């Protein structure tokens with residue numbers, strides 16, 4: 001259910017970045033106004049798995065075309081989503097999210113562009129957040145474009161599928177559960193809900209592979225990058241163009257780019273500083289020292 005889990009042809013390729021420490025990042029960012037671009041690595045310490053991390057299991061994520069074109073696929077999708085949604089709904093922001101809140105309060109951070117759909121930046125208290133890939137708590141009808149809350153849909157799915165959640169049990173993430181196959185087998189009779197207004201097809205208001213980020217949202221994100229002096233990338237391998245383009249743009253404008261991520265990223269060649277590390281302690285450190 002996470003848009004960062006997307007197929008790609010990009011293969012990691014190591015790029016030598018000369019500056020690699022928090023000291024370097026502090027030296028580069030000191031006195032500058034920053035826009036942050038965040039990805040799954042910011043939320044891993046909240047218990048949301050990063051499918052792109054170096055330790056993540058291989059996985060073949062879905063595309064928009066699969067979702068709209070295949071009823072069986074959709075059935076399995078909604079069954080998994082009905083479980084996964086409950087998990088995301090129970091997660092809480094971590095110290096990395098809170099560090100970014102403090103930077104915004106001190107007017108060092110102009111705002112956040114996030115590739116995450118978990119709303120944890122908003123939950124932490126960040127005010128200027130662009131949810132680039134949408135948000136997990138909303139569902140849109142592909143026919144009439146009405147938007148409903150995921151919580152409301154949960155009630156309808158529970159009514160259509162009595163006993164389903166109980167039968168699945170307490171699985172934090174159905175796709176990476178040790179007995180995932182067995183669990184997913186039980187989704188064969190899951191009944192998705194149609195739009196209650198027009199009978200159309202419902203889809204989480206999340207941008208999937210094969211879909212474009214709405215133009216207005218992209219323009220707001222570019223404006224946020226333009227409003228700052230530097231770009232701080234936290235917890236993203238920048239595998240998809242939807243995020244990478246902001247890194248390129250900042251670099252093209254001559255703005256320093258600081259990347260904090262565990263493992264190689266597709267944006268390393270644009271990085272002024274690249275810190276290969278988990279995100280939370282570095283964000284805390286930066287917030288103390290900037």
Ligand SMILES: [Zn+2]
Nearest residue numbers: 141144195198
């Ligand atoms: Zn509808």
